Amino acid sequence: MKRLGIIFLLLYSFANAEFEISNFIGIEYKSYIKKQNKKDSYNLGLTYQNEMKYFFEDTKIYSKIEVLKDLNDKKRDYLHIDELYYSKSFDSFDFDIGKKTIFLGTLEANNLVDIFNRQNYQKDSLSNYKNGSIMANVNYFMEDDSILRFYIKAFEEDIKMPSKNSVYYPFTNKEYSEHIDFSNKKETPSILTTYTKSYDEDISADVSFGFFYGYDNNIIFKDNSQFLNPYLFLSSKLLTYNTFVIDSTLYKIEGSYTKTNDKEKIRIDDFYQLGVGLEYTFEQIYKNHNLGLITEYYKSDNHNISFDNDLFLALRYTLNDSASSEFLAAYVQDIKKDDNSVYMKYNGRLTDNLNISTDLRYIKSSTYIDEHLRFGCEIKYYF
Amino acid sequence: MRKTLFISLIVVTNLFALSTIDIAIKVKQNSNGYESAKSVIEMTLIDQAKNQSKRVMQSISFENKKNNGINGDKSLMEFKTPLDVKGTKFLTHEKINKNNNQWLYLPALKRIKRISSKNKSGSFMGSEFSYEDISSREPSKYLHSKNFSEAKLDRLDVFVYERYPKDTNSGYSKQVLYVDKKSYVILKVDYYDKKKELLKTARYSGYKKIGNTYRVKNIKIQNHQNLKSTNLEYVEDEIHLNLDEKLFSKRYLKD
Numbered sequence: 001m002k003r004l005g006i007i008f009l010l011l012y013s014f015a016n017a018e019f020e021i022s023n024f025i026g027i028e029y030k031s032y033i034k035k036q037n038k039k040d041s042y043n044l045g046l047t048y049q050n051e052m053k054y055f056f057e058d059t060k061i062y063s064k065i066e067v068l069k070d071l072n073d074k075k076r077d078y079l080h081i082d083e084l085y086y087s088k089s090f091d092s093f094d095f096d097i098g099k100k101t102i103f104l105g106t107l108e109a110n111n112l113v114d115i116f117n118r119q120n121y122q123k124d125s126l127s128n129y130k131n132g133s134i135m136a137n138v139n140y141f142m143e144d145d146s147i148l149r150f151y152i153k154a155f156e157e158d159i160k161m162p163s164k165n166s167v168y169y170p171f172t173n174k175e176y177s178e179h180i181d182f183s184n185k186k187e188t189p190s191i192l193t194t195y196t197k198s199y200d201e202d203i204s205a206d207v208s209f210g211f212f213y214g215y216d217n218n219i220i221f222k223d224n225s226q227f228l229n230p231y232l233f234l235s236s237k238l239l240t241y242n243t244f245v246i247d248s249t250l251y252k253i254e255g256s257y258t259k260t261n262d263k264e265k266i267r268i269d270d271f272y273q274l275g276v277g278l279e280y281t282f283e284q285i286y287k288n289h290n291l292g293l294i295t296e297y298y299k300s301d302n303h304n305i306s307f308d309n310d311l312f313l314a315l316r317y318t319l320n321d322s323a324s325s326e327f328l329a330a331y332v333q334d335i336k337k338d339d340n341s342v343y344m345k346y347n348g349r350l351t352d353n354l355n356i357s358t359d360l361r362y363i364k365s366s367t368y369i370d371e372h373l374r375f376g377c378e379i380k381y382y383f
Numbered sequence: 384m385r386k387t388l389f390i391s392l393i394v395v396t397n398l399f400a401l402s403t404i405d406i407a408i409k410v411k412q413n414s415n416g417y418e419s420a421k422s423v424i425e426m427t428l429i430d431q432a433k434n435q436s437k438r439v440m441q442s443i444s445f446e447n448k449k450n451n452g453i454n455g456d457k458s459l460m461e462f463k464t465p466l467d468v469k470g471t472k473f474l475t476h477e478k479i480n481k482n483n484n485q486w487l488y489l490p491a492l493k494r495i496k497r498i499s500s501k502n503k504s505g506s507f508m509g510s511e512f513s514y515e516d517i518s519s520r521e522p523s524k525y526l527h528s529k530n531f532s533e534a535k536l537d538r539l540d541v542f543v544y545e546r547y548p549k550d551t552n553s554g555y556s557k558q559v560l561y562v563d564k565k566s567y568v569i570l571k572v573d574y575y576d577k578k579k580e581l582l583k584t585a586r587y588s589g590y591k592k593i594g595n596t597y598r599v600k601n602i603k604i605q606n607h608q609n610l611k612s613t614n615l616e617y618v619e620d621e622i623h624l625n626l627d628e629k630l631f632s633k634r635y636l637k638d
């Protein structure tokens with residue numbers, strides 16, 4: 001009888017639920033026109049993504065699975081359950097538990113406060129693809145529309161890299177072990193809390209503040225004579241990210257102050273990171289085409305991070321056509337060093353279900369991959 | 384005879400007393416009173432070669448009844464197709480004589496992005512509709528012609544008048560409206576560009592009256608300059624839903 005009741009309840013909830021599913025399969029190709037010696041000259045991969053949503057009253061189950069199969073680098077292959085979480089909404093708060101990806105920040109080139117999920121180095125070291133993290137979170141929604149969020153991350157998953165033959169393998173000829181060493185216990189949780197409020201007076205603004213304690217997003221790679229492995233250290237961070245709208249121009253500020261634990265052991269002092277930017281769009285410069293201008297500047301007293309004194313300039317040309325065609329040209333210059341990067345990208349639709357993107361990227365970096373030029377193309381079929 | 388004369392005199396007097404702003408207010412009043420609505424919108428983009436491309440959106444909207452002259456309606460639109468932008472959400476808090484507050488949710492990045500909403504005349508989703516065509520038509524956003532004329536459109540008696548956008552960011556110099564004399568709903572709008580040349584014509588059809596509120600079913604817009612057109616159809620449209628205003632907040636910009 002009890003079993004019958006459970007079956008009835010399950011059938012009832014299934015019949016009254018909304019279910020959504022979407023997929024894409026894709027092919028990605030990267031050709032390395034300028035690269036370091038003895039590295040692969042191209043990567044050819046197949047991609048697949050499945051996204052499922054199941055809604056029932058105030059409950060939601062969400063999952064996102066990603067697959068990458070590289071035809072010449074097995075270490076890039078993965079099947080990730082990137083997200084799988086249960087979400088329940090109450091009157092003034094939501095509760096989520098499971099594997100999840102979150103986004104923090106406001107800038108375009110580098111979100112220095114987006115610290116909770118770790119980067120997916122297998123997919124593309126030069127982009128901001130992230131891996132999901134196992135976490136629980138509560139979002140409180142106040143009467144004045146401000147939002148207070150709490151996150152707790154249970155543990156850190158191994159940090160995987162492409163093979164030694166990959167142009168993006170960062171350790172010359174040293175072997176890499178994905179097993180993490182921790183400065184404290186592996187089980188030490190990472191916590192994050194943020195408070196966000198929107199203003200709509202003379203100036204419209206979204207203002208956010210946050211506090212983080214846990215394993216820092218920066219990774220130290222320790223040399224254990226035979227191999228290198230990732231080492232995570234504890235830190236506390238105060239962070240802020242804000243957008244102000246003044247006369248149709250978006251002004252953006254991101255900043256953080258990090259207090260590191262075990263300074264003597266890790267040899268990293270407390271440090272700050274700051275990013276400021278503005279974004280303005282010239283509308284209908286030709287027919288329906290828009291031209292967006294983005295300029296950002298990054299500064300930090302930690303010279304081990306990539307955006308420590310860098311200027312970013314970008315132009316975004318949007319055609320506003322049925323293919324949603326968009327061209328992006330961006331330039332990053334390290335102000336003290338001679339390092340720089342140029343990036344050009346096109347993204348659009350061939351048919352309603354077929355999306356194409358191509359990019360050309362040049363990097364000159366004395367500390368990472370010397371002089372590097374790549375052409376990339378990705379086609380995705382959505383169904 | 385005397386009674387007929389008297390009634391005719393009242394009708395004529397009323398007609399003469401009617402101004403274009405009165406017509407505009409009546410048109411707005413006829414679309415008011417939906418309280419909150421939920422719609423599924425199908426948009427078909429047709430190019431010069433008659434190739435078609437479909438977009439499907441789900442939208443909820445909330446009527447601002449406290450007309451304080453500052454805040455307008457609120458809406459939350461979710462894109463269902465094309466599939467590469469499925470789940471993208473667009474939250475708008477309309478302002479009467481200011482730029483709207485707008486946020487975009489990008490599901491691939493899990494990012495909520497505030498956007499600048501100066502763009503009134505830009506194309507909406509690659510269609511022939513601009514952002515100002517799909518936002519609510521507060522009469523106070525326009526100056527109206529002094530006079531109106533009467534004409535026939537598809538065998539219906541209509542008022543014809545002009546309105547001129549106050550917003551300098553509008554893509555139009557003027558709009559010529561054809562309003563049904565009986566029901567005070569818009570049947571046709573001719574849009575003139577900044578060079579005062581005819582740019583687009585929109586035709587409205589399939590009105591249904593729910594309570595005191597008129598809801599349109601189809602809008603066809605033809606661009607006379609690039610020869611492209613867009614058909615917009617409200618596949619589903621429910622009003623008086625008693626939706627909570629809290630639904631139109633950043634809380635719901637998520638997967």
